[in-house]
Amino acid sequence: MTIVLATPGSDGLDAAVVALREWQSDAAPRQLHPGDVGWFWQLGAQATAAAVRTWSRDGRILAVGLLDGPGLLRITTAPETRRDRELARSVIADVIEPGRGVLPEGAVDVEAPPDALILDQLLEAGWVAGEPWTPLHRDLTEPVPPPAGRIEVVDADRVADRVEVQRAAFGGSSFTTQRWQAMAAGSLYRDARCLIAYADSGAAAAIVTVWSAGPGKPGLLEPLGVHPDHRRRGHGTAITVAAAAALRELGASSAFVCTPSGNLGAVPTYVSAGFQPHAEVRDAHRPG
Ligand SMILES: CC(C)(COP(=O)(O)OP(=O)(O)OC[C@H]1O[C@@H](n2cnc3c(N)ncnc32)[C@H](O)[C@@H]1OP(=O)(O)O)[C@@H](O)C(=O)NCCC(=O)NCCS
Structure with missing residues (x-):
């Protein structure tokens, strides 16, 4: 064979x-x-x-x-x-x-x-x-407590905010409204949700997209980001908690995310939202 x-x-x-x-x-x-x-x-x-x-x-x-x-x-x-x-x-x-x-x-x-x-x-x-890279994982057997602040599901009216936060959070991002629409039109987005957190001022502060792999399977957070103007105010933790709750609603058994260990803000943010870090993992690299 x-x-x-x-x-x-x-x-x-x-x-x-x-x-x-x-x-x-x-x-x-x-x-x-x-x-x-x-x-x-x-x-x-x-x-x-x-x-x-x-x-x-x-x-x-x-x-x-x-x-x-x-x-x-x-x-x-x-x-x-x-x-x-x-x-x-x-x-x-x-x-x-x-x-x-x-x-x-x-x-x-x-x-x-x-x-x-x-x-x-x-x-x-x-x-x-x-x-x-540090994998982090949160069990979703028990209900997730409500996150702090105002968090909305991204619909057509919020796509511009969703895109703006993505581009601000990830330097060099090439994300656009067209790209969001292409992603949302894809068959896999039926099992996904984009969430957005707003600051008290009404400004869009943080985003996440969550992906279910079906009932009883771990769901994924990819990507998650906070606008640089709104960091260190709890929005990262809040949107991560909201992501876990959304995955639980979609039937996921747990929520999963993986981040470069050198990303100093990401690991404590996920830990603050109840995720547990696992042993570090590494790709195999062939130098040029
Ligand atoms: C990582 C990121 C999401 C954190 O968002 P945030 O809104 O600043 O996080 P919070 O204010 O909720 O902070 C959560 C915890 O992380 C800690 N933290 C946040 N940024 C930190 C930093 N740069 N260095 C050290 N600790 C940091 C906070 O002190 C807090 O700890 P505590 O709960 O023990 O008090 C944000 O910096 C970001 O969007 N970075 C760029 C995109 C990114 O890296 N996304 C994640 C990739 S998987």
């Missing part, structure tokens, strides 16, 4: 997303999530389909990857194949060989679940560990 690499395109994208949903687990929340694909959808349906790769054996999808920017492959696998040698060998051959349509030559990164053989083997092949 051989492992077959494919770009599933628009027709096959649903099957890749179904696999991603199925693989999400509270026991191993750090992995590519349907919400990562949903957030990518701001670039349009065609670009999203073109950025996804699947690896299958006997017609069954065993791994799904998202080319999430130039030189970055984010990949996860069916849980029982994390240590599958044949799968790891095939994925690595496809990743290393520039002609295979996965990654270009030069400096590249691969994100994979921390227990994936793919990561171990890339490091054995001379790749190096990338910067540390």
Whole structure:
């Protein structure tokens, strides 16, 4: 039996997303999530389909990857194949060989679940560990207390505020109203919500988008940001609590987020909102 690499395109994208949903687990929340694909959808349906790769054996999808920017492959696998040698060998051959349509030559990164053989083997092949990231996770069995301040769900009337805060919070952001509309028109947004927090002055202060992977599965916060004019006033904590509550309403069993450990504000903000940090994780990096 051989492992077959494919770009599933628009027709096959649903099957890749179904696999991603199925693989999400509270026991191993750090992995590519349907919400990562949903957030990518701001670039349009065609670009999203073109950025996804699947690896299958006997017609069954065993791994799904998202080319999430130039030189970055984010990949996860069916849980029982994390240590599958044949799968790891095939994925690595496809990743290393520039002609295979996965990654270009030069400096590249691969994100994979921390227990994936793919990561171990890339490091054995001379790749190096990338910067540390901190996964954080909040159980949603119990109801979430109401967040402080005024928080609204983003509808058509609030898209301009949503976009403004995104652009202010993330320097170099290329987010636009058109991108928000493309994302919201995507099939994955049916399981998502954008929330926005307003300061007492009425100014838009903080945003988050949350993505459910279905009932009983961990949901994802991606992205979350506070306008620089409104930081250190509790809006980050409040919108994180609201995000957890929204995910609980969507049926998620827990809320998950991952942030660079060097992002000094992010880890305490998530901890303040009841998230627990897990052991740091690192991508595998091939220097240019
Ligand atoms: C990280 C971010 C969301 C924090 O928002 P915020 O509104 O300033 O956070 P809060 O005021 O609710 O503060 C929450 C906690 O974090 C701490 N904190 C916030 N910014 C901090 C910083 N730069 N350094 C150290 N601690 C910080 C606060 O002291 C507070 O701690 P406490 O609850 O123990 O008192 C905001 O800085 C931001 O949007 N950054 C850019 C985008 C980003 O990094 N998003 C998260 C990526 S996953």
